[in-house]
Amino acid sequence: MAHVTAERREQRSNPIQSQVFVLNREGQTLMPCHPARARQLLKEGRAVVHRAVPLVIRLKNRTEAIVQPVRLKVDPGSKATGMALVRHQPPASITVLSLFELQHRGRQISESLTARRHMRRRRRGNLRYRAPRILNRVRSAGWLPPSLQHRIDTTLAWVKRLQRFAPIKDISCELVRFDMQAMQNPEISGTEYQQGTLAGYEVREYLLEKFGRQCVYCEAKDTPLQIEHLQPKALGGSNRISNLVLACQCCNQKKAAQPIEIFLAHQPETLRRIQDQAKRPLKDAAAVNTTRWALAQALHSTGLPVELASGGLTKYNRQRLNVPKTHALDAACVGEFSVLKGWQRNTLELRCTGRGRYQRTRLSKNGFPRCHLMRHKLVNGFQTGDLVKANVPSGKKSGTYQGRVAVRVSGSFNIWTGKEFIQGISYRYCKLVQRGDGYGYFMQTLITHPKEARARSMHIVLSPTL
Known part of the structure; x- marks a missing residue:
């Protein structure tokens, strides 16, 4: 053998x-x-x-509860939040038990609020006069927009739900993905910040996300990138994040110590794009940084000890252990540890879908009602959002399907399996698996080998001048 x-x-x-x-x-x-x-x-x-x-x-027959300490790790994001249940083993080893990826719907909430605002303005202006109420509204301290508050509420809801399923004793959370203040002013925390083990990890990850993992000059992808100074250090440029971009080795050597205005003198559109993009902060990072302290306070309200870590440490752990990059595996790499075991697992995707709407009509692009919706949510014992299993014995759609159902008055339902959308399934073939709770559940299979993950992932090389 x-x-x-x-x-x-x-x-x-x-x-x-x-x-x-x-x-x-x-x-x-x-x-x-x-x-x-x-x-x-x-x-x-x-x-x-x-x-x-x-x-x-x-x-049925066991009443005692002898358990080992289990830790819940959370990696918050703007679009998705990763969660991992791990078990600690002395001295500094952890074993992954379960992986979860919570998909938020902040964008849908923002678009729904915009549509409601347009409809109310049309109704106030075209139909009858209604005095505005903006002067009567007072926002409480710590108020967040609904699209951002949604991320905190759903993350906290699943933390409390997992507490009812597993013996969680403490929580590890990534407090901030990028240390924006330290990147804007590198001297704020002394020379130890830039000379430690995590030197440059915060800056590298931030630049990769901000510039789409491609060269800002030639837009080349799938190539090693270097940190480039818009204003060269030889001419007084600094290491502030607003002065840093990504460039391939060829463009970096071609630019050398020239100011960007001279290097791109014959490309005014490219110059304007790079300058605007360099000054504009990363939207996802800004959203996460806005809610980071609110999420930390919400996790403290659970009564469990909370460990706070940075995104630089998470990436350092992931690259050190050759772990593929996913939201759930990022959560497993949060915090201080030496060895990570059992990370080759499937990830359960928790997709926020909501529990329906109060609106009884659909609107056109101009905000006018165009059709009416059902007044009753329950149809033949099913309602939209339920997890069902359909066994169709014959016909064009014969087979077994399991997923989230969308009901119709006619009794012909649609089923979303996570990969395909099956239409026209009769309610007679459907069997209820679990009532809808505002989430869609889909399984993600991890098929990427660590060596393939290293080959596919974009890496970044430090510039000799940094």
Whole structure:
């Protein structure tokens, strides 16, 4: 038999399925178990299904609750938040139990508020006069726009929900993805900040996200990039983030120590684009930085110890351990640790869908009602958002489908499986798996090998002048 390396043996010993949550007879949390063990308990009649997605079983005959400490790690983002349940092993090793990716709908909330504002303005201006109420409104201290408050509320809701499923003893959260203040003024925290182990990681990750991982001059992709100074240091340029861009080696050498106005004198459009983009902050980073302290305070309200870390440490851990970049695996790499085990698992995607709307009409692009919606949400025992399993015995759409259902008055439903949209499934073939709770559940399979991840990921090389 061919020699099996330690890494291959470790990957075989760590299954890709997520752990199953376990409760005792009184509803107290126990340690998650392997899916095979959960199937055995269900088959023997020693446990029942407490919740379908994520799978939670409840034991019938066990009352004691002897558990090991489990930590929940959170990597907040503007569009998606990664979460990972890990178990600590001395001295500084952690094992991943489950991975989650929470997809926010902040953009949909912002667009819905804009549409409602336009409709109210049309109604006030065209139909009848209504005095504006803006002078009567007072915003409380710490107010956030609904699209940003949504990120905090949904993240906190899932933290509390996972507390009911697993024995979580503490939380690790990435406080800020980029240290904006330290990047704007590198001398703010002394020379130790730039000369430590994480030297430049905050700046590199910020520039990669801001400039789309491509050269600002020739827009080349999939090539090593270098940090370039718009105003060269030889002419008094600084290391402030507003003076840094990304460039390939060819463009960096061609520009040399020239000011950008001279280097791009014959390309005024490119010069204007680069100057505007350099001064404009990263929108996603600004959204995360706006809500970082509010999220930290919300996590402290759970009563659990909270460890706060930076995005530079997260990226350092991920690159040091050759872990692919996903939101959930970023969460697993948050905080201080040495060894990460069991990260080759599937990720459960939690997609925020909402619980419906009060609006009984659809609007045209000008804000006028164009059709009427159903007044009753329940149709033949199903409502939009329920998780169903449809078994169609014959016909063009014969097969088995499982996903989120969208109901119709006619009884012909649509099912979204996460990969395809199946239309025209009769309610007679549908079986309820779980009632809708405002989220869509989809499984993401991790298929990227660490070596492929290193080859695909864009890397950045420090400029000799930095």
